[in-house]
Amino acid sequence: MTREPSWRDWPVAVPVRVAWGEMDAFGHVNNIVYFRYFETARIAYFEACGFMASMAGGGPGPILAHTECRFRIPVTYPAELYVATRVAEIGEDRFTMDYAVFEAETGALAAEGTGRLVCFDYETKRKTPLPAAVRHRIRELEAALPG
Amino acid sequence: MTREPSWRDWPVAVPVRVAWGEMDAFGHVNNIVYFRYFETARIAYFEACGFMASMAGGGPGPILAHTECRFRIPVTYPAELYVATRVAEIGEDRFTMDYAVFEAETGALAAEGTGRLVCFDYETKRKTPLPAAVRHRIRELEAALPG
Amino acid sequence: MTREPSWRDWPVAVPVRVAWGEMDAFGHVNNIVYFRYFETARIAYFEACGFMASMAGGGPGPILAHTECRFRIPVTYPAELYVATRVAEIGEDRFTMDYAVFEAETGALAAEGTGRLVCFDYETKRKTPLPAAVRHRIRELEAALPG
Amino acid sequence: MTREPSWRDWPVAVPVRVAWGEMDAFGHVNNIVYFRYFETARIAYFEACGFMASMAGGGPGPILAHTECRFRIPVTYPAELYVATRVAEIGEDRFTMDYAVFEAETGALAAEGTGRLVCFDYETKRKTPLPAAVRHRIRELEAALPG
Numbered sequence: 001m002t003r004e005p006s007w008r009d010w011p012v013a014v015p016v017r018v019a020w021g022e023m024d025a026f027g028h029v030n031n032i033v034y035f036r037y038f039e040t041a042r043i044a045y046f047e048a049c050g051f052m053a054s055m056a057g058g059g060p061g062p063i064l065a066h067t068e069c070r071f072r073i074p075v076t077y078p079a080e081l082y083v084a085t086r087v088a089e090i091g092e093d094r095f096t097m098d099y100a101v102f103e104a105e106t107g108a109l110a111a112e113g114t115g116r117l118v119c120f121d122y123e124t125k126r127k128t129p130l131p132a133a134v135r136h137r138i139r140e141l142e143a144a145l146p147g
Numbered sequence: 148m149t150r151e152p153s154w155r156d157w158p159v160a161v162p163v164r165v166a167w168g169e170m171d172a173f174g175h176v177n178n179i180v181y182f183r184y185f186e187t188a189r190i191a192y193f194e195a196c197g198f199m200a201s202m203a204g205g206g207p208g209p210i211l212a213h214t215e216c217r218f219r220i221p222v223t224y225p226a227e228l229y230v231a232t233r234v235a236e237i238g239e240d241r242f243t244m245d246y247a248v249f250e251a252e253t254g255a256l257a258a259e260g261t262g263r264l265v266c267f268d269y270e271t272k273r274k275t276p277l278p279a280a281v282r283h284r285i286r287e288l289e290a291a292l293p294g
Numbered sequence: 295m296t297r298e299p300s301w302r303d304w305p306v307a308v309p310v311r312v313a314w315g316e317m318d319a320f321g322h323v324n325n326i327v328y329f330r331y332f333e334t335a336r337i338a339y340f341e342a343c344g345f346m347a348s349m350a351g352g353g354p355g356p357i358l359a360h361t362e363c364r365f366r367i368p369v370t371y372p373a374e375l376y377v378a379t380r381v382a383e384i385g386e387d388r389f390t391m392d393y394a395v396f397e398a399e400t401g402a403l404a405a406e407g408t409g410r411l412v413c414f415d416y417e418t419k420r421k422t423p424l425p426a427a428v429r430h431r432i433r434e435l436e437a438a439l440p441g
Numbered sequence: 442m443t444r445e446p447s448w449r450d451w452p453v454a455v456p457v458r459v460a461w462g463e464m465d466a467f468g469h470v471n472n473i474v475y476f477r478y479f480e481t482a483r484i485a486y487f488e489a490c491g492f493m494a495s496m497a498g499g500g501p502g503p504i505l506a507h508t509e510c511r512f513r514i515p516v517t518y519p520a521e522l523y524v525a526t527r528v529a530e531i532g533e534d535r536f537t538m539d540y541a542v543f544e545a546e547t548g549a550l551a552a553e554g555t556g557r558l559v560c561f562d563y564e565t566k567r568k569t570p571l572p573a574a575v576r577h578r579i580r581e582l583e584a585a586l587p588g
Contacts, residue, residue: 015311017311020171021330024172025170032480039471039473040315063512065511065512066511067509068510069508071505071506071507179327179329182325183460186325186326187462190518211365213362213363213365216362314465314466317466319465
């Protein structure tokens with residue numbers, strides 16, 4: 001996990017408006033909603049790196065194996081957020097993403113988390129290496145990514 | 148809509164436990180959750196009448212064209228509910244369902260609603276008559292259904 | 295219900311981005327999500343007319359008694375929507391709202407619905423007349439509203 | 442995290458029926474729903490150990506600081522699950538819970554996770570030691586919990 005000062009430093013960041021109905025009986029955005037926000041950023045990244053197109057064309061796709069969230073500041077309606085993501089580590093058939101939820105107005109980091117993704121071949125039902133084009137596009141998006 | 152005294156008088160009724168997280172910032176089960184409950188009963192009915200099997204086999208399936216809910220008693224966690232459904236009216240290529248949400252402990256009617264479904268052929272992308280086997284099974288489930 | 299050509303003709307319209315995770319196993323935005331969209335517009339209207347402030351100050355607030363949705367065009371991710379609302383009818387202690395979901399790109403009307411709200415006094419636990427200031431502000435918002 | 446052979450070995454386990462609408466466009470239960478299941482078990486534990494009553498009486502309550510989930514087997518509708526939880530570690534003003542999602546029919550472990558909770562005083566807005574009665578009740582529930 002990380003504590004970047006701004007969503008502008010991340011390769012992908014999507015704006016999200018908190019819906020009133022996302023708050024629970026404690027009057028804060030419910031914990032599961034942060035994982036919806038992470039997912040929204042994750043899918044945006046998958047589109048940016050060509051993974052959605054790979055899957056749509058019958059190629060391999062990413063499967064979420066693990067995810068976590070650290071809740072730092074409670075969020076309430078109304079709020080505008082930026083949900084940022086990047087690939088933190090990349091392996092042969094897997095990669096790790098970081099997620100961060102920023103409050104648009106203050107820039108405060110409301111929550112942060114990670115996701116571990118596995119590249120899956122839906123035909124053989126097995127893990128498979130990341131498609132070369134996807135890997136290449138991830139490296140472009142993460143210009144600063146070492147190794 | 149209807150006000151049956153008990154879910155036992157309906158052809159299909161599914162038990163549902165209210166989840167704490169289904170309550171919103173007003174401290175009651177959020178309005179959209181009742182439509183999830185209706186959907187749960189609807190799918191159970193579709194399984195009972197063979198409509199899920201029809202779709203799974205490439206045949207026509209039902210599409211929700213309209214739904215409504217009247218909220219009668221606020222529901223809070225913890226509660227056990229029965230969500231009941233039946234087919235109220237059946238046409239050539241469409242039918243109407245009633246839904247009712249009962250509190251298991253008291254039998255009180257917490258909410259009631261309807262759904263209008265259209266039978267859709269996913270190949271031709273058009274409305275199509277209800278499959279004969281589905282229609283027959285609906286009639287069996289609704290033994291008392293006139294017409 | 296209504297079929298206005300654009301969200302710009304409504305007193306309140308909120309932009310909504312469809313989240314990928316709002317789609318269900320049929321690959322379309324799930325039916326209950328439209329009621330979340332309606333709620334988002336409804337709360338925006340309640341803020342605009344001073345009803346949220348009334349409640350926050352211990353005054354009466356609106357309770358949703360009935361809602362319905364007609365689904366016209368399936369919506370899929372990614373899509374940007376405008377969810378519009380207005381007060382269609384206003385009584386002593388109740389009012390009816392219209393809702394409409396427009397696709398931002400095409401302007402198409404994807405869904406429309408209504409909500410019936412009752413003004414409720416949380417202290418006496420009874421229906422109560424709409425606060426005069428709220429009623430006045432609704433009339434301002436609905437300049438064209440007859441009666 | 443842990444891999445107990447059965448939910449019967451956990452101090453608290455709640456039965457959960459998968460709703461059809463909890464599946465996403467990939468045709469599996471969506472990742473955020475597992476955190477709803479964890480929450481359902483967590484609240485059941487909070488009720489069992491007296492934490493809900495503490496909060497309701499104006500006393501301190503637990504705040505979720507971190508949570509994670511490892512997804513092991515995709516779950517599809519229809520399925521009945523048991524969601525089990527226990528306190529794995531307990532500190533002065535905090536504790537860690539384990540969660541496990543079992544398929545009722547096969548006993549298979551579909552997912553597992555953890556939650557880190559902090560005891561919070563809503564009046565002082567600060568962390569505070571766990572109420573003695575809650576701590577005592579947790580120890581009773583976790584008869585085998587070392588230390």
